[in-house]
Amino acid sequence: MAGPFFRKSLTDSGQLRRGLEKDVQHKAIEIANSLLEDGYEEGRAIPIAIAQAKKVRPKSNVTYQVAPVDGDNQWEVRKEGADRATNVFNKKQEALDRANELIDSQNAKVMIHRQDGTMQETKKANN
Structure with a gap:
């Protein structure tokens, strides 16, 4: 054995x-x-x-926001509490694709906003 x-x-x-x-x-x-x-x-x-x-990895305390950039037609992915965006994209779908990568790689939670800034949905890894 x-x-x-x-x-x-x-x-x-x-x-x-x-x-x-x-x-x-x-x-x-x-x-x-x-x-x-x-x-x-x-x-x-x-x-x-x-x-x-x-x-079976533990749940993460990391939260990201997908939100419109003020006064611009761009979308940002920003770690909650960060001063700067992690990534900035021209299209919301590009930001959502990046957010999905973060959900998988960092076991993160992502809060997705609408163009007007209101909350659309929250996504997280399936543990």
Whole structure:
């Protein structure tokens, strides 16, 4: 029977160093160890563990706003509390596309406004 992964072994895996956040890495280690104890081979356990760890990541406290830029025909994506926009786009759909990326990559909540500044909807990751 294969022994459990050690933190160093799994962290050294190239699959885990490719842009995974620390909390996802730690959860993947935990899941991979469990899979190895259940008899999975290392090459199969790592991708399964990564996929599962991404699904159970903790909720984020990060909130972004998608709103019209004052006096302009542009749309901004701004992290709540930030002095400057993260991104500025010519079309609302472009800003919404960026917001969806942030929902996925940062597990963020996004508050979307209408052209007149009123709230349209709030979107967040499906945890």
